[in-house]
Amino acid sequence: MRSIHNFKVIYEDVEYDLSENDMIVNYLRISSPSPVHTRDTVPGAHGYIDMGTQYEGRQMEGKITIKAKDYLEYPIKRNKVFQIFFSRKPFYLIRDQEPGRKWLVKVDSAFNIPQIALTGEFTFTLSSPSAFSQSLGSTLEAYIFNYDYGQGLSVDDYIHSTSSFSIYNAGDELINPRQMKLVIKFQGASTNLKIKNLTTNEEWTYTGSSNVGDVIELNGILASKNELSIVPDTNFKAITLEPGWNEFLLTGTSDPFEISFDFHYQFL
The missing domain is CATH 2.60.120 (Jelly Rolls)
Incomplete structure (x- = not known):
């Protein structure tokens, strides 16, 4: 079943569509921009001087369900999750809901995949060094x-x-x-x-x-x-x-x- 929250994971040399790898994306939530304000003060003056604002990188959290046909297949499905998400290299994430935009991300921390019968479910956190997603192609593509x-x-x-x-x-x-x-x-x-x-x-x-x-x-x-x-x-x-x-x-x-x-x- 293809979830409306489905996304693709794209490395330089390989692409994974999660739905085609028997993963159901229950949700993917993208945080708002996180502003970092630079301020200065003047002795004896009220308030502060606004010196500008930058954004930190962005955070995303999601939840995925995996299903296996039998108990022998379950560890294969689990290991596929690790193969897709746990590269030391960043990857691009492209959501089905926004196919013209991509995010550069990495998995932010470890997660567990508890097994209940033939089903596993896990939550994960992604981090992007950029505050922005970008168009899938450039203007000359x-x-x-x-x-x-x-x-x-x-x-x-x-x-x-x-x-x-x-x-x-x-x-x-x-x-x-x-x-x-x-x-x-x-x-x-x-x-x-x-x-x-x-x-x-x-x-x-x-x-x-x-x-x-x-x-x-x-x-x-x-x-x-x-x-x-x-x-x-x-x-x-x-x-x-x-x-x-x-x-x-x-x-x-x-x-x-x-x-x-x-x-x-x-x-x-």
């Missing part, structure tokens, strides 16, 4: 748009060949390349290239030049041309993407050129 992120987007909306364009972040959170995947690629001729996000008022600049066929890549906080670092020739800035539409302006380009944005949406 076509299958991401099989899921309802709104706006009727496609890969073409993240590849442009004009100096003025818009990029949509369908997630809940700012895409910050210092913490998350964001790869911006510019291919073509340029001199003193500037990439400006008019929405956030952030600008990345490069004081060099590129020829037709050259590829300038911003990957996280790093920058390269044809895979060789150009960081010393930049202004050491980073481009972020606010939730919703981000308006961009390029200067220093020469036609023809192409620029692309590759990232995962982030969801609370």
Whole structure:
């Protein structure tokens, strides 16, 4: 029987659908974000100064039932649970209820599986180092748009060949390349290239030049041309993407050129 709470466990080289492994997910509860506030005080002044808020990682708790055909099969089913959940590597969890989102998690602690006749039942806790789930694919992977992120987007909306364009972040959170995947690629001729996000008022600049066929890549906080670092020739800035539409302006380009944005949406 396939539970509405069913989920898949996905490692780099193998995928497990729990329902196909005779496991019934009774529930899976995802905790709210856990805020960590930074505060300061001024001697003699009332209250405090709000210095900002970050989120800790997320916790999940669930309950699963396993059923065996006979007493010889029961330990096989139990050991399969251990095989699926107890890897030293993190895995992605994808819920049937939200097939377009994935969580990076690990089992947080040990659990017991008490046997009653041919049935076992256990509760478990998962922890994610991130406060956010992310879209199943990135913006340059076509299958991401099989899921309802709104706006009727496609890969073409993240590849442009004009100096003025818009990029949509369908997630809940700012895409910050210092913490998350964001790869911006510019291919073509340029001199003193500037990439400006008019929405956030952030600008990345490069004081060099590129020829037709050259590829300038911003990957996280790093920058390269044809895979060789150009960081010393930049202004050491980073481009972020606010939730919703981000308006961009390029200067220093020469036609023809192409620029692309590759990232995962982030969801609370």
